[in-house]
Amino acid sequence: xxxxxxxxxxxxxxxxxxxxxxxxxxxxxxxxxxxxxxxxxxxxxxxxxxxxxxxxxxxxxxxxxxxxxxxxxxxxxxxxxxxxxxxxxxxxxxxxxxxxxxxxxxxxxxxxxxxxxxxxxxxxxxxxxx
Amino acid sequence: xxxxxxxxxxxxxxxxxxxxxxxxxxxxxxxxxxxxxxxxxxxxxxxxxxxxxxxxxxxxxxxxxxxxxxxxxxxxxxxxxxxxxxxxxxxxxxxxxxxxxxxxxxxxxxxxxxxxxxxxxxxxxxxxxxxxxxxxxxxxxxxxxxxxxxxxxxxxxxxxxxxxxxxxxxxxxxxxxxxxxxxxxxxxxxxxxxxxxxxxxxxxxxxxxxxxxxxxxxxxxxxxxxxxxxxxxxxxxxxxxxxxx
Numbered sequence: 102x103x104x105x106x107x108x109x110x111x112x113x114x115x116x117x118x119x120x121x122x123x124x125x126x127x128x129x130x131x132x133x134x135x136x137x138x139x140x141x142x143x144x145x146x147x148x149x150x151x152x153x154x155x156x157x158x159x160x161x162x163x164x165x166x167x168x169x170x171x172x173x174x175x176x177x178x179x180x181x182x183x184x185x186x187x188x189x190x191x192x193x194x195x196x197x198x199x200x201x202x203x204x205x206x207x208x209x210x211x212x213x214x215x216x217x218x219x220x221x222x223x224x225x226x227x228x229x230x231x
Numbered sequence: 232x233x234x235x236x237x238x239x240x241x242x243x244x245x246x247x248x249x250x251x252x253x254x255x256x257x258x259x260x261x262x263x264x265x266x267x268x269x270x271x272x273x274x275x276x277x278x279x280x281x282x283x284x285x286x287x288x289x290x291x292x293x294x295x296x297x298x299x300x301x302x303x304x305x306x307x308x309x310x311x312x313x314x315x316x317x318x319x320x321x322x323x324x325x326x327x328x329x330x331x332x333x334x335x336x337x338x339x340x341x342x343x344x345x346x347x348x349x350x351x352x353x354x355x356x357x358x359x360x361x362x363x364x365x366x367x368x369x370x371x372x373x374x375x376x377x378x379x380x381x382x383x384x385x386x387x388x389x390x391x392x393x394x395x396x397x398x399x400x401x402x403x404x405x406x407x408x409x410x411x412x413x414x415x416x417x418x419x420x421x422x423x424x425x426x427x428x429x430x431x432x433x434x435x436x437x438x439x440x441x442x443x444x445x446x447x448x449x450x451x452x453x454x455x456x457x458x459x460x461x462x463x464x465x466x467x468x469x470x471x472x473x474x475x476x
Contacts, residue, residue, distance in 0.1 A: 212400065
């Protein structure tokens with residue numbers, strides 16, 4: 102699989118490092134970081150991002166609002182987004198799916214789980230764009 | 232006084248009678264209400280004291296939990312730093328071990344050499360140089376036997392690297408705990424605030440505020456096991472994929 106640039110959005114530096122390391126382990130070494138939705142929106146304009154991994158609970162702009170902003174912007178509306186969060190109720194998942202997140206992981210996760218989700222999303226996106 | 236005036240007075244007297252009769256019936260009820268208010272007043276005062284105490288202590292508890300989470304985050308960062316260094320060192324060691332590994336060709340040459348030395352020793356066992364050669368050969372073999380573990384060593388180092396990744400992943404617990412504590416503290420603060428408004432409105436009718444408690448939990452939220460939660464998420468993702476949501 103070709104190398105992709107992944108934007109990791111999480112206010113916790115620990116989680117950003119964990120995700121970054123997990124991604125490196127499973128063959129996705131190119132990452133960019135942002136600590137909230139607002140910063141992530143800026144990164145989308147300045148960096149070449151292929152994929153987004155975002156948390157939900159964050160200051161300034163939370164993950165859900167960030168996803169809604171991305172989906173409302175025709176420039177980035179098709180970018181694949183994976184949400185990794187501690188929020189794991191049925192209500193939460195439905196809300197995220199309604200905001201058009203591509204997939205969802207409830208923490209804690211494993212590198213393998215992360216790999217499968219990313220590859221699954223990329224496959225679906227490729228099929229849909231063909 | 233004419234008849235009309237007399238009727239008016241009689242009507243008023245009747246009304247007064249009804250009012251008095253009603254008063255007679257309501258006085259015991261009013262007495263009961265007064266007794267009830269007297270009874271609950273100390274309880275409300277107690278409740279107010281408890282709420283006041285809660286309003287002082289909850290921010291303190293919140294602050295302390297904040298410091299705990301900060302400390303755990305710092306500890307996680309330190310552990311991650313060490314793990315990063317360990318993984319980098321292991322990368323270097325694995326490369327070095329891989330480069331120093333004995334090739335199978337070298338193993339075959341070694342066997343041939345061993346046969347020759349053995350034969351020389353049998354034929355010229357008294358020669359000093361042959362004895363020295365045999366001793367050096369033994370020492371060399373010992374070194375080679377140690378390096379033959381290199382293959383296994385690489386596997387062990389890789390396993391160690393995988394363990395480092397596992398420790399790293401386990402540090403997610405810090406963030407999970409922090410977020411759950413944050414949600415629970417938010418709920419406690421909201422309830423305390425609501426109670427405070429409730430008790431103050433009992434004593435101060437003029438400053439009555441509308442009490443609205445919005446907790447960060449959905450009415451259908453349930454605490455479910457990790458495995459079940461993951462299944463539920465996958466099921467919902469499948470439903471979304473097939474357009475059933």
